[in-house]
Amino acid sequence: MREFWVDPKRSISNAYEKTDEAILSHESDLGRGGSTSVTAVLINGQRLWVANLGDSRAVLSKGGEAIQMSTDHEPSTERVSIEHKGGFVSNMPGDVPRVNGQLAVSRAFGDKSLKSHLRSDPAIHDTTVDNKTDLLVLASDGLWKVMDNQEVVDIARRIKDPQKAAKRLIAEALKRESKDDISCVVVRFR
Template sequence: MPIEMYIISGDVARVNGQLAVSRAFGDKNLKSHLSSDPDVTNADVDAETDLLILASDGLWKVMSNQEAVDIVRKVKDPEKAAKQLAIEALVRESKDDISCIVVRFKG
């Protein structure tokens, strides 16, 4: 099963004048500005599952789940599909980092 990743860096978010990167979750002086609680959803992967899109909020802030699925379903190659999602997020003027992975479970 092919797993491809395409990453485009956008604007760097800052918290309290400092870079807001994942290591900031452990910084006590930033605790009042950050939440390290993950947004978790469980879903069964079965014979009906055809794709999975993992992306950062730079993508999700500018498009819905269904819009992303519609774009990916038009592109067979997962690497090209991830790249197309990132490009579309830029076209929609995403101001956040854009990271995207597309996993295809069916050929």
Template structure:
């Protein structure tokens, strides 16, 4: 999980991300150090953010795979948000961590949940399969519960790492952004999360309240959450 601010003479960037790893934390740690730098060092980011973000995701995944002897065989989902001068928001994701924007109190999902059943065709075209065992979620090759991820070298030939990228203008009607891992979204709708987060202006307290509510609802998965207050 990362929350930071980059400032230059002409530009203020808010950088926010959730990295939800599986089979260890080495891949999330690598992402935290490298993904945003890979995005921002590309000069094309300032003219075509969508393309630049997509290229950086793919380039970072290739680097993770090339370092697999050190990083291990695990992987990670990711949802990232870049806020430019408090006015333009770019969100990208692979996997099932999610970004939800609040506009006039209405929840707007800014990411795409990459679930095996919804991308079955892509998985099967790559030679893989999707299992649907009773009492369990759908899994790629009976193992991974997402269809896109960083790393996961043993499954990579059947997975994708290209992100879905969305943008939004931030105005006076846009009050907050929630980034969270699937442990939150499995027990809470987008609108419920927005309603809880809007109850307090302190984003740290809002995030803690969301996590507490997910635990109260008996979430069985790990929960990471960031709430970003937007000035509009």
């Protein structure tokens, strides 16, 4: 715990590493798949740390302006790393780039069969929360595939209750026929 206060970035990275190890060690119970992740930690109400793997995303609103706080880990952007590890990135017509023709993200928890080609270290970003900071949206790719960052912020800002805002965003993604998993959390700062 003390390490967290001294070096939050390292602590978050270590937590992700331990999570990946735990998932891989329980593969027989959990199955052979994997997961993406997005995490937010607010320290003293002032410093916001965001970490993610894969295509789960964090978007912050400052004065109504959407600011993406995470990095989408797509195979096409990390092709060199994947190929250096002996994998390949395929891009069939009408589809998205995939690691070894299977996985549409280049970083993930689990996915043991592809682990030698994937990374499980998170992208970590931090920022100061100030009086312009309205809210934070954490969501899986099912939301982001059918809505852009600013649109999500605009909808969430109109609804005072963060739980209702998250439900509204999910309903909108379903209305737009999102074909992927949809999970969403909205955090209000003021």
